[in-house]
Amino acid sequence: MILNTKIALTGGAAAAEALRQINPDVMPVYPITPQTPIIETFAKFVADGEADTEMIEVESEHSAMSAAIGASAAGVRAMTASSSQGIMLMAEMLPIASGMRLPILMFVSARAISAPINIHCDHQDVMAVRDAGWIQLFCENAQEVYDNAFIALKLAESVRLPAMVIMDGFITSHSVENLEILEKSAARNFIGEYEPKNFLLDFENPKTFGPVSLPNSYFEFKRRQVEAMDKVIGKYLEICGNYKEICGREYNLFEAYKLDDAEKAIVVAGSTAGTAKVAVDELREQGEKVGLLKMKLFRPFPYAAVGEALKNVKKIAVLDRTVSFGSDAPLFSEIKNSLYQIPDTKYQIQSCIYGLGGREIFKEDIRKIFQDDWNGKEIKYIGLK
Amino acid sequence: MNNDLTEKFAPGHSTCAGCGIPAIVRTVLGATSDPIVVVSVTGCLEVTSTLYPYSAWKVPFIHSAFENGGATAAGIATAVKALRKKNKIPDKKRVQVVVFAGDGGTYDIGLQSLSGALEREHDFLYVCYDNEAYMNTGGQRSGATPFGADTETTPAGKNSFGKTEKRKDLMSIVIAHHPRYAAQANVAFLPDLKMKAKRAFETEGPRFLLVLQPCTNLWKYPTSEYVRIGKLATETNFWPLWEYIDGRYKINWATEKPKLLEEFLKTQGRFKHLFKPGGEKVIVEMQKEVEENWKKLVNLAEI
Numbered sequence: 001m002i003l004n005t006k007i008a009l010t011g012g013a014a015a016a017e018a019l020r021q022i023n024p025d026v027m028p029v030y031p032i033t034p035q036t037p038i039i040e041t042f043a044k045f046v047a048d049g050e051a052d053t054e055m056i057e058v059e060s061e062h063s064a065m066s067a068a069i070g071a072s073a074a075g076v077r078a079m080t081a082s083s084s085q086g087i088m089l090m091a092e093m094l095p096i097a098s099g100m101r102l103p104i105l106m107f108v109s110a111r112a113i114s115a116p117i118n119i120h121c122d123h124q125d126v127m128a129v130r131d132a133g134w135i136q137l138f139c140e141n142a143q144e145v146y147d148n149a150f151i152a153l154k155l156a157e158s159v160r161l162p163a164m165v166i167m168d169g170f171i172t173s174h175s176v177e178n179l180e181i182l183e184k185s186a187a188r189n190f191i192g193e194y195e196p197k198n199f200l201l202d203f204e205n206p207k208t209f210g211p212v213s214l215p216n217s218y219f220e221f222k223r224r225q226v227e228a229m230d231k232v233i234g235k236y237l238e239i240c241g242n243y244k245e246i247c248g249r250e251y252n253l254f255e256a257y258k259l260d261d262a263e264k265a266i267v268v269a270g271s272t273a274g275t276a277k278v279a280v281d282e283l284r285e286q287g288e289k290v291g292l293l294k295m296k297l298f299r300p301f302p303y304a305a306v307g308e309a310l311k312n313v314k315k316i317a318v319l320d321r322t323v324s325f326g327s328d329a330p331l332f333s334e335i336k337n338s339l340y341q342i343p344d345t346k347y348q349i350q351s352c353i354y355g356l357g358g359r360e361i362f363k364e365d366i367r368k369i370f371q372d373d374w375n376g377k378e379i380k381y382i383g384l385k
Numbered sequence: 386m387n388n389d390l391t392e393k394f395a396p397g398h399s400t401c402a403g404c405g406i407p408a409i410v411r412t413v414l415g416a417t418s419d420p421i422v423v424v425s426v427t428g429c430l431e432v433t434s435t436l437y438p439y440s441a442w443k444v445p446f447i448h449s450a451f452e453n454g455g456a457t458a459a460g461i462a463t464a465v466k467a468l469r470k471k472n473k474i475p476d477k478k479r480v481q482v483v484v485f486a487g488d489g490g491t492y493d494i495g496l497q498s499l500s501g502a503l504e505r506e507h508d509f510l511y512v513c514y515d516n517e518a519y520m521n522t523g524g525q526r527s528g529a530t531p532f533g534a535d536t537e538t539t540p541a542g543k544n545s546f547g548k549t550e551k552r553k554d555l556m557s558i559v560i561a562h563h564p565r566y567a568a569q570a571n572v573a574f575l576p577d578l579k580m581k582a583k584r585a586f587e588t589e590g591p592r593f594l595l596v597l598q599p600c601t602n603l604w605k606y607p608t609s610e611y612v613r614i615g616k617l618a619t620e621t622n623f624w625p626l627w628e629y630i631d632g633r634y635k636i637n638w639a640t641e642k643p644k645l646l647e648e649f650l651k652t653q654g655r656f657k658h659l660f661k662p663g664g665e666k667v668i669v670e671m672q673k674e675v676e677e678n679w680k681k682l683v684n685l686a687e688i
Contacts, residue, residue, distance in 0.1 A: 025467035026460065026464050026467050028459070053467075054463045054466050054467045056459055056460070057505070058459070058505075059497060059498075059504075060497060060498075062452070062498070063497070063501055066453035066457050069449050070424070070449070070456065070457040070459065071464040072460075073449075073460075074422070074460065074465070074468075075464065075468070076464045076468060092450060093450060096449050200447055201445065201474070202445070203420045203445065206444050207446075208435050208440035209446065209447040209448070209449075210448035210449050211437040211440060212431070212432050212435050212436050212437060214436070214437070217438070
């Protein structure tokens with residue numbers, strides 16, 4: 001029987017609520033807007049005895065990830081949260097966490113990166129580290145932030161890779177929304193006790209973590225990491241299935257919204273999917289065959305499933321909340337790759353860049369993308385003045 | 386090799402002939418019977434002891450990056466606390482988290498991480514083996530390189546006498562964090578190092594050891610000479626042996642008549658340019674600095 005509770009929380013508080021139920025062993029934390037409410041809310045839980053996590057208020061994000069690596073290697077559940085410049089500062093440590101196969105969980109409140117400095121939402125921070133060997137899961141709203149915390153943790157521990165749960169800075173992290181939370185025992189049972197395979201504090205079987213690897217072995221290490229990443233999609237679907245049993249909600253690699261018979265589709269990740277759904281609903285009422293593909297799992301990227309879902313769509317607009325200088329925008333590039341795998345499809349695909357540095361995107365902008373005539377030859381900048 | 390010495394660090398490492406780092410590691414780790422986790426940062430020790438698929442470490446060991454010895458130790462020491470709460474580590478069983486890092490990883494790139502870990506009062510021992518330059522990359526100047534030294538990035542030449550800045554006073558920086566224990570030691574004085582390591586292991590909270598480690602490659606002397614040259618560093622007061630215990634300073638070795646710094650300098654290729662015409666002024670300045678530092682230390686020790 002599902003005994004869930006409905007409450008209203010911001011995305012950041014939803015992350016903290018999930019953390020309260022997970023009760024991680026160690027959390028090194030460092031403040032940065034718009035992530036800070038996550039660690040502040042959680043610190044209050046610890047202060048009130050609602051979680052007994054050991055928090056370390058480190059002196060930088062580089063140290064946050066270094067301490068998380070130390071703790072995770074030691075054999076405990078280690079988690080943190082960050083944004084923007086924090087992600088950039090810890091960028092050195094992210095491939096080390098994945099290379100050492102440590103299932104660290106990190107919430108990211110996605111934000112623009114400098115220069116010029118800007119504290120508002122876009123996806124440049126998480127996209128800059130998309131090849132760091134981390135699992136990346138995008139969230140549309142507070143409910144998904146909460147749910148993905150459990151899914152990502154279980155997934156990370158099952159394949160021994162670190163995972164990021166990504167919410168849109170301010171838009172999701174600071175907006176109050178209704179969501180359902182699990183009963184604590186159901187949440188605890190779902191994640192179970194952590195049993196590390198190899199760990200540093202195993203004094204009977206001392207291990208060396210982070211050795212020097214020369215050209216005769218390094219390549220094999222990386223190949224094994226690829227193999228671990230290859231297992232993620234299957235494991236993710238299995239875990240989503242198990243999670244549905246306790247939460248009642250369906251989770252998939254992505255959300256296909258009114259896509260079955262769609263002639264035109266938008267592909268987007270994050271909170272803008274919510275706006276896009278309203279636009280789709282309105283256009284559907286007017287008889288237009290439009291749909292939406294909302295990305296969830298971005299790393300590893302589910303090429304085959306995405307290609308399959310989009311293969312009958314004639315016109316596809318891919319919305320990236322980031323820019324890739326001198327290259328295709330990341331989500332656009334992945335969607336093109338997905339479709340390239342499908343033989344004999346005839347489609348037009350358009351790259352749209354929107355919302356950098358927190359620039360608003362409205363329902364009307366999305367309707368316009370659906371209705372405009374475009375040929376995909378040039379990038380469209382939505383909302384650019 | 387002696388079984389006691391190799392109990393925690395095996396002989397199969399690849400440090401250079403005449404390198405004192407293994408002696409530092411063995412002396413420090415030999416001073417406790419508690420379970421140990423070793424953290425090392427990128428540098429000579431890490432690259433010469435963990436060449437996959439081999440490891441010289443018979444105790445748990447982790448290396449993750451260059452500038453994060455303090456933070457890595459913080460994560461491990463905190464994991465120990467978390468496991469103790471869950472009764473996964475018995476209450477009475479002390480776990481020693483020991484960092485070994487070079488001067489580059491400590492004075493320079495790792496200073497912030499060390500500072501944070503000291504300030505947060507984690508239960509760990511940080512040992513800096515100080516060979517006074519970036520030796521894993523082949524001898525570039527660091528914040529630990531003494532004034533007047535010839536290095537790959539501060540070469541002596543027609544218009545240069547080597548490094549033009551004084552060495553960073555790392556001990557004062559560490560002590561400004563009010564650690565539980567801090568000491569300056571020298572690989573050429575192993576019983577003194579052992580005594581300090583023992584005291585450090587018996588103390589809880591943040592502890593720090595700065596150990597001079599003459600490097601044959603940078604300092605340029607015959608590999609058989611490292612103990613003699615290390616001794617000269619202390620006998621000239623270039624590298625005094627002292628401790629900081631609960632706010633008090635204690636000098637561990639002193640002589641009525643310290644040798645002239647020249648005695649130390651002339652044994653090493655990195656200072657040989659100072660013995661050519663024009664170098665005298667630099668030596669005078671170096672001697673003055675040594676005397677001033679010694680006076681300061683003596684004054685502190687008398688407080």
